[in-house]
Amino acid sequence: MQIKGHAAVVTGGASGLGQATARALAEAGARVTVLDLNEDGARATASDIDGLGLACDVTSAESVGDALRRATEAHGPARMCVNCAGIVAGGRVVGKDGTPHDLDVFSRVITINLIGTFNVMSQAAAAMVGLPNLDPDEPERGVIINTASIAATEGQVGQVAYAASKGGVAALTLPAARDLARSGVRVACIAPGLFLTPMMEGLSQDIYDNLIQKTLHPHRMGRPEEFGRMVRALIENPMMNGSVTRLDGALRLEPR
Numbered sequence: 001m002q003i004k005g006h007a008a009v010v011t012g013g014a015s016g017l018g019q020a021t022a023r024a025l026a027e028a029g030a031r032v033t034v035l036d037l038n039e040d041g042a043r044a045t046a047s048d049i050d051g052l053g054l055a056c057d058v059t060s061a062e063s064v065g066d067a068l069r070r071a072t073e074a075h076g077p078a079r080m081c082v083n084c085a086g087i088v089a090g091g092r093v094v095g096k097d098g099t100p101h102d103l104d105v106f107s108r109v110i111t112i113n114l115i116g117t118f119n120v121m122s123q124a125a126a127a128m129v130g131l132p133n134l135d136p137d138e139p140e141r142g143v144i145i146n147t148a149s150i151a152a153t154e155g156q157v158g159q160v161a162y163a164a165s166k167g168g169v170a171a172l173t174l175p176a177a178r179d180l181a182r183s184g185v186r187v188a189c190i191a192p193g194l195f196l197t198p199m200m201e202g203l204s205q206d207i208y209d210n211l212i213q214k215t216l217h218p219h220r221m222g223r224p225e226e227f228g229r230m231v232r233a234l235i236e237n238p239m240m241n242g243s244v245t246r247l248d249g250a251l252r253l254e255p256r
């Protein structure tokens with residue numbers, strides 16, 4: 001799908017991969033609405049790209065509905081929806097002190113990363129399926145891109161909640177693409193390895209060095225703009241549908 005001239009919404013756009021995606025889509029000529037729990041951050045990203053920044057909690061149906069309504073009023077209906085909002089939280093099934101994983105923490109990670117992604121994608125898709133078709137030769141109404149992680153398949157010690165949430169995001173890619181195929185809406189998913197964003201800045205030097213050592217080539221963390229370029233490529237290529245694409249410099253996570 002052509003990016004230029006169409007509207008996009010990006011969740012988690014106040015920071016990191018979402019911010020880079022908002023910039024990449026704006027550079028390609030999209031009208032971008034940045035959604036984030038962090039309203040000031042959303043506005044700051046938006047002000048750099050002549051976009052709209054709105055407060056939005058991806059876990060709330062009302063908050064997402066309201067934000068998408070306001071985005072549509074400002075920019076017209078979104079043809080592109082990129083879900084980057086997410087959190088990371090560590091914890092083992094049974095902690096070193098013998099207590100089970102905190103159920104509230106597990107639940108929160110699933111609620112934001114998995115249910116939040118589904119909430120935004122389903123509401124955005126409901127609007128897309130009613131839009132005029134863009135291509136005279138085949139259905140083309142919009143593209144949804146979700147963000148999983150390589151932890152979806154290689155979760156490390158202490159990542160049980162995060163890996164479960166990202167496994168869910170990866171797993172829904174194909175059935176969602178199948179559900180929306182007849183409407184001409186594609187669904188793709190990116191599973192990043194390690195990218196230098198505020199989410200990763202809290203890593204200890206040991207963990208950082210260990211992970212960099214295993215990122216074979218390029219031998220460094222990914223740059224958020226490289227994620228934004230992948231988003232653009234997935235949107236622009238009509239055959240990209242129903243798959244999870246790793247973006248990881250050949251990193252394979254080990255148990256720890």
Ligand SMILES: NC(=O)c1ccc[n+]([C@@H]2O[C@H](COP(=O)([O-])OP(=O)(O)OC[C@H]3O[C@@H](n4cnc5c(N)ncnc54)[C@H](O)[C@@H]3O)[C@@H](O)[C@H]2O)c1
Nearest residue numbers: 012014015016017037057058085086149192194195197199
């Ligand atoms: N950075 C990496 O190396 C990496 C690797 C794999 C996957 N990911 C995934 O990529 C996505 C973006 O990560 P990032 O590194 O840019 O993180 P980040 O912390 O820099 O940005 C995440 C953004 O999500 C927002 N957010 C959190 N909860 C929200 C909610 N309930 N509603 C709306 N917004 C909310 C935050 O305010 C923040 O701006 C996440 O889903 C993350 O799990 C990141």
